[in-house]
Amino acid sequence: MTEIDLARVRAETRGCEDVIHFNNAGASLPPMQVADHLYAYLRDEEVKGGYETADMRRDELEHFYVAVARLLNAAPEEIAFVENATRAWDMAFYAFPLQPGDRILTTVAEYGSNLIAYLQQARKTGAELVVVPNDAHGQIDLDQLEALIDERVKLISISHIPTGGGLVNPAAEVGRIARKHGIPYLLDACQSAGQVPLDVEQLGCDMLSVTGRKYLRGPRGTGFLYVRKNWIERLEPPLLDQHAADLIDGEKFVIRPDARRFENWERFFAGQAALGTAVDYAMEIGLEAIQERVFALAATLRAGMAEIPDIRVTDEGAVKCGIVTFQHDRLGCRDVKVALGQQGINVSTSSGPGMKLSYMARGLEAGLVRASVHYYNSEPELERFLSVLRTL
Known part of the structure; x- marks a missing residue:
């Protein structure tokens, strides 16, 4: 090392x-490399125009997907740029077609915004939120998790490192249980990206959300979503625009087949380019x-x-x-x-x-x-x- x-x-x-x-x-x-990249991009927007700068710096914007894929041991087409971790997480979670009686399993230490989303969807759909008890260390009890799994469980969703308390949940062990039972697994990696190595194959997650501003040392207003290839076209994003889908005629549209279906056309382009630099910096360290x-x-x-x-x-x-x-x-x-x-x-x-x-x-x-x-x-x-x- x-x-x-x-x-x-x-x-x-x-x-x-x-x-x-x-x-x-x-x-x-x-780091200054990230800040200077952001400032330079914004200066180009100031003097050359926003659309023109995006065209001129297209390679930098595309590099973001390559850098994040390398960070996660994923493929670039499994990565979407989203303005923050909460919205990235929302785009994945709200795409799940929950029905009455379906169950979502989460943890005692789950992030408050995620809990609000679970409860909102449970109220709308008739699904049920089930909180898995902690073990003696205050982390998710893996035996209790497995004991709660039955045909009603449609999603396991946890925070890897919760927002306060020092805890690191055993995310890879949760992933093994999810894969064993064929249950989709959404991992909030907001606090772990840039602090610990993240390998989506080892973690076993099907979706993972991240912010740029925390341990990755990127700009505010940046984040990303990872969605495993075999899940991308099974999830219809709750919001679509002309970037996420193509309008065929007055009655038909086709959603794009890669993870960029979870993006918006308008975004913080300077932040996206600079976040790619932040990921490179973390990987170099x-x-x-x-x-x-x-x-x-x-x-x-x-x-x-x-x-x-x-x-x-x-x-x-x-x-x-x-x-x-x-x-x-x-x-x-x-x-x-x-x-x-x-x-x-x-x-x-x-x-x-x-x-x-x-x-x-x-x-x-x-x-x-x-x-x-x-x-x-x-x-x-x-x-x-x-x-x-x-x-x-």
Whole structure:
């Protein structure tokens, strides 16, 4: 495994000069290669025109599909550019033709927006949402998952790395169960892409949704959807336009046969080109090396926080990722965030909607502080963070 050149990646991350950025699960600091690509594309749009720039930079836009396919061990025709992970996930989920009595299996730690979608479709179609219990580690219980599977189950849908709590769900093990029983499997990889290696063949997922702004270090307003070849033409997107389908005459249209049926014609073209560069950058660094460093930094942070009075780490999982959540016994999460911000340290807070079922199950009534590290963060930054926490 290639060791990450920390001096290089920090030099290529301009934001490292000004802040300690522990909000990578919200939006990472992009490397200069990504930012410069985005700026250059937008400048061309400014002086040459949007349509003209897209024509001129067609190869860069097409490279996005090749780069993402390489990231996921997929084919370019299985990739769609979508403006964010939630919309990418929606385009896959809402394409499923659910009927009364059908069941969707998900997890206690599922993302709040996904839960809303499940409940909306259950209300509309008469389908049923079933939440698989956790095991002792707080992750999806694989034995319980398999025990719940019968002819009524039409979809297994989980978040790989939930938005708060450190947890890494055993996504590949879930995939093996889904394949064994022939059940389609939708994986929300919003927080895992760019933090851990993702191989759709090993994961066994049929659909996977990702955002660009988090651990991939791409622009905001970017994301993508992977749909396995044998599922593409079985799913009719909930929204279509003249990019996703061809109008034959006044009564007929034909939906395109690749994953771009899930796209819109109008999109953030500059973001698409720059996201391709972000994926290239992550692949150059190496996802195995990234995971090793991110997980190690987070483990160091948890160990240091465990020694600070008034701080309680609230993470779960047999395997823990780069997202560290905690509470202060005497201060609210917002107060902690503001105090850290005054010292040039970025964190975020979570009041519960993003992991509603998990927070309810754990009795977490007050909000949490979320510190999420990335490979470009340094050990001195961890020490600075812990030093400030000790003074609160």
